[in-house]
Amino acid sequence: MDHQEETGLPLDGNAAAGLLGELFAVDVTAAEITCGMCGVVGLVGATRVYGGPMGAIFRCAHCDSVVMRLVRTPAGIWLDMRGSRRLLARVAP
Amino acid sequence: MPETEIDISARKRLAWRVAEVGKIIDETPRVKSLVLDVPGWPGHRPGQHVDVRLTAEDGYQAQRSYSVASAPESTHVILTIERIEGGEVSSYLASDVQAGDKFELRGPIGGYFVWTVAIGGPLFLVAGGSGIAPLMAMLRHRAAAQSTIPALLLYSSRTFEDIIYREELDRLAARSDGFKVVHTLTRRQPSGWTGGARRIDHSMLANLGLSANARPRIFICGPTSLVESAAQYLSDLGHERNLIKTERFGPTGG
Numbered sequence: 001m002d003h004q005e006e007t008g009l010p011l012d013g014n015a016a017a018g019l020l021g022e023l024f025a026v027d028v029t030a031a032e033i034t035c036g037m038c039g040v041v042g043l044v045g046a047t048r049v050y051g052g053p054m055g056a057i058f059r060c061a062h063c064d065s066v067v068m069r070l071v072r073t074p075a076g077i078w079l080d081m082r083g084s085r086r087l088l089a090r091v092a093p
Numbered sequence: 094m095p096e097t098e099i100d101i102s103a104r105k106r107l108a109w110r111v112a113e114v115g116k117i118i119d120e121t122p123r124v125k126s127l128v129l130d131v132p133g134w135p136g137h138r139p140g141q142h143v144d145v146r147l148t149a150e151d152g153y154q155a156q157r158s159y160s161v162a163s164a165p166e167s168t169h170v171i172l173t174i175e176r177i178e179g180g181e182v183s184s185y186l187a188s189d190v191q192a193g194d195k196f197e198l199r200g201p202i203g204g205y206f207v208w209t210v211a212i213g214g215p216l217f218l219v220a221g222g223s224g225i226a227p228l229m230a231m232l233r234h235r236a237a238a239q240s241t242i243p244a245l246l247l248y249s250s251r252t253f254e255d256i257i258y259r260e261e262l263d264r265l266a267a268r269s270d271g272f273k274v275v276h277t278l279t280r281r282q283p284s285g286w287t288g289g290a291r292r293i294d295h296s297m298l299a300n301l302g303l304s305a306n307a308r309p310r311i312f313i314c315g316p317t318s319l320v321e322s323a324a325q326y327l328s329d330l331g332h333e334r335n336l337i338k339t340e341r342f343g344p345t346g347g
Binding site for chain 1 (some may be wrong): 115158
């Protein structure tokens, strides 16, 4: 399966797991994100993702607002979560 | 609140590892499986993927994601690659690659599109083209675990010759352990073909007889159009959105 042949079509948030894994200690694709616009809770893996290995825009599967942006630059990895209210990672206690 | 059975456990930072190509299996005219040795491979769960990174002599790098097609019980990591016209990574991996070649790989990654026998069933898989790969990992795992969890695969291919893992799927179905496969061929059907002969649609899904009341775990993987339409039809048929997991890979395939 070839996820990212520059089609311009969105992928599932799960496809950005590698990029997320560079920043987070837990698997964030299985975490729950609350959309800042519509308030719907969904798994990060089920968001719509635009982008590729260098960066990704995550959009709410319900209302299509941007919930998260993640970009790798020479300066480092940028994470912009203005579009989400909260992220819940159900880690073992 | 979405329903999730996924363990989220802290783990080590993703590391690039060197994979060496062992056997190369010709699956169809356009698809190859690469049987890889990956020293230090930490194991995976069925449905997870890896990132593959190729580096040219001038330092140029290209990176793509591929699903793991092998079961966790297998000693090798198997990737199944469809050659995409103009695809700079897939054209190497599905055409030029040779046994003994090495490339970088990191993973496993992605805990969202995952099924294990511990999650339970029934299991309902919908594949288009090379989207079968992560679903095959689930079916191989199910068989290796000697599970009798009811499992149904609806698999859309262009032609009979394009069906990936055709003989292995037949063998798995012949075990009579609760697994059934239904094929549909969208472009051309051999004479005497008794399977489906069109794209996956609402009536095809409705006629499979899989009741939403049984709350099957549904995994759909394939081209964007197939994934989105199948997910919508299944939702219309009463399946809970939280039980439908999707993995799109663009406009090609199926």
